[in-house]
Amino acid sequence: MPPKHHRIQQGFSLIELTVVLVIVALLSGGLMLGLAAQREANSYQEAQRQLDSAKEALLGFAISNGRLPCPATANLANTDANAGRENCASAHGVLPWATLGLPESDPWGRRLTYYAQAAFTATVAAGALASFTLDTQGNANVKDAAASGYDIASGLPAVIVSHGSRGFGGYQSSGAQLLGAAGEEAENSNANLTFIAHTPTDSFDDLVTWIIPTVLKSRMVAVGKLP
16 A cells, blocks of 8 residues: 555645646636637727728719719628619618628628618719709718717718627628617617617617718819719
């Protein structure tokens, strides 16, 4: 039989090994959580860059065509020939990515919701340079809260929404809408004229941007599309 002190030493080594394994597991878990948080932060930064690019693409389209593009039909699968292309039958839909030459989806795989007022997407009349004038007013508004919030922006001709990491209310490449939007997130997917934008919370992670009327019109004036 081995001496008693050998058995004690063996048992102590197992305890040490267990402690080391626990510490490694805790450190690994913390590292994984840190990496996940970093990836999520990177996704939000990429989504914001994508929204900024979409806004510039809309302004560029207006300069070239004298109007904003109509939304694309939201519920078409990306295998459909008309997916991502303008459909002026409705002011609500998704960003017409194929028309604008942009990516279909945000970093989480959902299409960008897009509203554009019909007065700004109408066909340009014969002899005119634009479908709207300096006096044409937008009708969408962005609030900081659904119930008693104040207007962050109003009289907007167009609004673009990324539905964030949860994606509730957003449309997928299959054309299916991700159900489950509630509260303020529902306001960004219910096809009305009010949108919500504020810092992310446990129940809200949408990103929202919009076309500022004065910026749109000043760009059009600069290229001679408006007087």
